[in-house]
Amino acid sequence: MARPRRLRLPRPDKLPLRARLTLIYGGLFMAAGVVLLGVTYVLFEQQVPKGAKFIDTVEKAPTGTPSPGTPRAQPEERFITVDGERTRLPDTAVALKRQQDALNDAAATSLLSQGGIVLVVVGGVAAGFGWLVAGRVLAPLRQVTETARRIAAAPAAGRGLHERIALSGPQDEVKDLADTFDTMVERLDRSFDGQRRFVANASHELRTPLTLGRALVEVAMHRRTASEDVQRLGEDLLEINLRHERLIGGLLLLADSENEVTERLPVDMADIVTHVVGQTAAEAGAAGVTVHEETAEAPTSGNALLLERLVHNLVENGIRHNSGPGGTLRVASRAAPDGGAVVEVVNTGPLVAPFDVPTLFEPFRRLGRDRVISAKGAGLGLSIVRAVARAHDGTVTARPRDGGGLVVTVTLPPWAHTAPG
CATH class of the missing domain: 3.30.565.10 (Histidine kinase-like ATPase, C-terminal domain)
Known part of the structure; x- marks a missing residue:
């Protein structure tokens, strides 16, 4: 029987920076909300009274000193009207106390349950705004990364160095990074251009003495008075000269082919x-x-x-x-x-x-x-x-x-x- 595959959540260090910033924003908001809700509940419990004290009965004492054998006066019952109904005072006191306790419990429960629901909803909205804010903050860094990726993906080392970030905006740390990157790429571009120009110029300069040397050797070889040793030496020199010309021609072609074909x-x-x-x-x-x-x-x-x-x-x-x-x-x-x-x-x-x-x-x-x-x-x-x-x-x-x-x-x-x- 095949075991069910366990769902593997990505490690926090594997998440993108934007997701990590969003989690940090949302987590801090939820933590602050939970603390605020707890403090509000404690203050609510301290300020709301636990119940009221009521006088159940009122004793009507007779005037003067009662004579022996005279019965004590019975307590006089008092009544109040609640919702149009006449109710005795002791029963009303108990009912009011129960209602007050139930109201306190309902208020505390409502504060915790509904407040928690509102906290979760507002926390989700805050995380969404955090995602948007993180995207806006990281947009310049994405521009830097995309430019660097295009330069790195160029087919040749000297290609793509004309790319610049040219980041606009306030002079903050991200713009300093972009400007520094542009300066580095510009120096590399000048260095590669200088190297190609040097190879091309050196090859052109070397062609002249080689051409002149080949002409002199051919003139010496084709003279009527040239001996066999001179002709054999001339052939060797022409072969060496031809190899050098091939080398210089290859350098010129290599320098030209490094440029992009437009x-x-x-x-x-x-x-x-x-x-x-x-x-x-x-x-x-x-x-x-x-x-x-x-x-x-x-x-x-x-x-x-x-x-x-x-x-x-x-x-x-x-x-x-x-x-x-x-x-x-x-x-x-x-x-x-x-x-x-x-x-x-x-x-x-x-x-x-x-x-x-x-x-x-x-x-x-x-x-x-x-x-x-x-x-x-x-x-x-x-x-x-x-x-x-x-x-x-x-x-x-x-x-x-x-x-x-x-x-x-x-x-x-x-x-x-x-x-x-």
């Missing part, structure tokens, strides 16, 4: 996947990697160039970090259940530990002991993928593939088009 156009990820697979076919053939393309309609909206870079980095990463000749790479696009777009890239390759997967999306982080700048890239490919996905309000996840390699899935929101007119 202008979005409809894009079919199936077309982008087909285009990128065709572009990287030569690189995949040279690496001995077989690419399998599985495309289905996957509509979304955004910046087509950034989305192409996202897919290109995923495919390029799958080719370069594959298991070598005989490896496979599967690139697929499909529509998400909610109407968005999904791009999935699965590659064979070395075993990847689950705890290593999150670090692959950090800038300049590579799997294993490969150096940051190598023939396999600069360690910015997946970082750019994550930045582009976040800029389009999407998500990117990765998990180790059974037997080695990686499965990377990018989910983008549906195209929120509006009807014309």
Whole structure:
């Protein structure tokens, strides 16, 4: 036989602050009401007399000294009229005393019972007003909490920092808290903007000497008097220069993709996947990697160039970090259940530990002991993928593939088009 489930009431420390304040207001009111009712009852009992004393009989004494043998005078009975009826005085006294006692008991009972009912009703009304007052008092705190929650829910660390509480009202403790929060967020916003500007400016400044160095090396290599050693050295220098250019280009793209995409156009990820697979076919053939393309309609909206870079980095990463000749790479696009777009890239390759997967999306982080700048890239490919996905309000996840390699899935929101007119 199943036991009946016990009703578990929430602990006081688990209740919302508004409910706790309401309970405090209502409890204090009820306590003060009970004390007031008790004091009133005590004063009532002290002030109301317990009963009146009545003279039952009046003895009419004879004049002079009665002679022996003379009988004593009989008491003279007195009568009063109560409600038109003639009643003897002793019976009336007893009746009045009983009525007075009954009236006192009824008044005390009425004071306690009806006063208690009124106290409960007024206490409930006071608790309702306490709920409303607590809501008004906590409204600024809710505004602070909602703003902080929107900033924390931003897809990237630098997003959402333009939000401000801008609380209006009297200069009290809550407004001081809101103003302090706004000041902190403003400083963080300036810090992130400065960091992005620094990366972009530094990358632009570094491009100039690299371009100049590449031109000088090419001129020296193509001279008629250039020996084989000079040409071989020039080829090595051009390869190093190309790696540096890729690094700087990746930094620029990473800085640009951290910004939110404001202008979005409809894009079919199936077309982008087909285009990128065709572009990287030569690189995949040279690496001995077989690419399998599985495309289905996957509509979304955004910046087509950034989305192409996202897919290109995923495919390029799958080719370069594959298991070598005989490896496979599967690139697929499909529509998400909610109407968005999904791009999935699965590659064979070395075993990847689950705890290593999150670090692959950090800038300049590579799997294993490969150096940051190598023939396999600069360690910015997946970082750019994550930045582009976040800029389009999407998500990117990765998990180790059974037997080695990686499965990377990018989910983008549906195209929120509006009807014309």
